[in-house]
Amino acid sequence: MRKSEIVGRAVSALEELYPDAKCSLDYKTPFQLLIATRLSAQCTDARVNIVTPKLFEAFPDAKAMGEAELSEVERLIKTCGLYKTKAKDLIGIGKMITDNYDGIVPDTMEELTKLPGVGRKTANLICGDIYGKSAVVTDTHFIRLCNRLGLVNTKVPQKVENELRKLLPPEKSSDFCHRTVLFGRDICTARKANCNICPMTDFCPKHI
Numbered sequence: 001m002r003k004s005e006i007v008g009r010a011v012s013a014l015e016e017l018y019p020d021a022k023c024s025l026d027y028k029t030p031f032q033l034l035i036a037t038r039l040s041a042q043c044t045d046a047r048v049n050i051v052t053p054k055l056f057e058a059f060p061d062a063k064a065m066g067e068a069e070l071s072e073v074e075r076l077i078k079t080c081g082l083y084k085t086k087a088k089d090l091i092g093i094g095k096m097i098t099d100n101y102d103g104i105v106p107d108t109m110e111e112l113t114k115l116p117g118v119g120r121k122t123a124n125l126i127c128g129d130i131y132g133k134s135a136v137v138t139d140t141h142f143i144r145l146c147n148r149l150g151l152v153n154t155k156v157p158q159k160v161e162n163e164l165r166k167l168l169p170p171e172k173s174s175d176f177c178h179r180t181v182l183f184g185r186d187i188c189t190a191r192k193a194n195c196n197i198c199p200m201t202d203f204c205p206k207h208i
Contacts, residue, residue, distance in 0.1 A: 134170035
């Protein structure tokens with residue numbers, strides 16, 4: 001079976017399984033999603049959602065974050081892990097967006113990845129969820145599923161992104177990434193592929 005066919009069937013299967021898939025991070029503005037995504041590195045989305053209400057109450061926008069005291073940001077995000085590095089990045093992001101982008105989160109990969117601590121994964125999420133652009137968010141669940149479906153044979157995020165950009169319908173790529181996160185948590189987990197309840201067994205290479 002061709003990779004393009006596998007992708008098409010996987011997109012359809014996950015659309016049916018998770019029709020309302022969306023980002024699991026809580027936010028009200030593009031800036032807040034950017035900050036929440038930076039905090040989510042090596043931390044669960046559930047933990048980030050516990051931390052961000054007080055953080056965003058204190059520093060709701062780029063200008064406020066850019067003027068924040070480092071010790072106060074560290075205190076508010078301490079339970080997210082790597083908090084010292086993340087706190088510096090959050091303040092740096094706030095300053096740079098305020099000074100260079102008039103307080104507006106940029107909408108391109110090139111500009112987003114200039115921000116402190118922002119890599120392609122975060123930039124893709126912003127481009128897809130905020131600006132409606134084609135995006136491939138290569139989180140661990142996405143990478144695992146793509147390998148198990150035989151679409152790639154690598155765990156290097158940018159290589160996975162490059163290959164899946166060639167295969168995924170651009171208008172469906174962002175939502176597909178969100179659905180793979182839910183699927184990776186519920187069914188095709190890192191510890192075990194629960195094939196007995198998987199809707200993809202008729203085209204997954206493990207079963208063909």
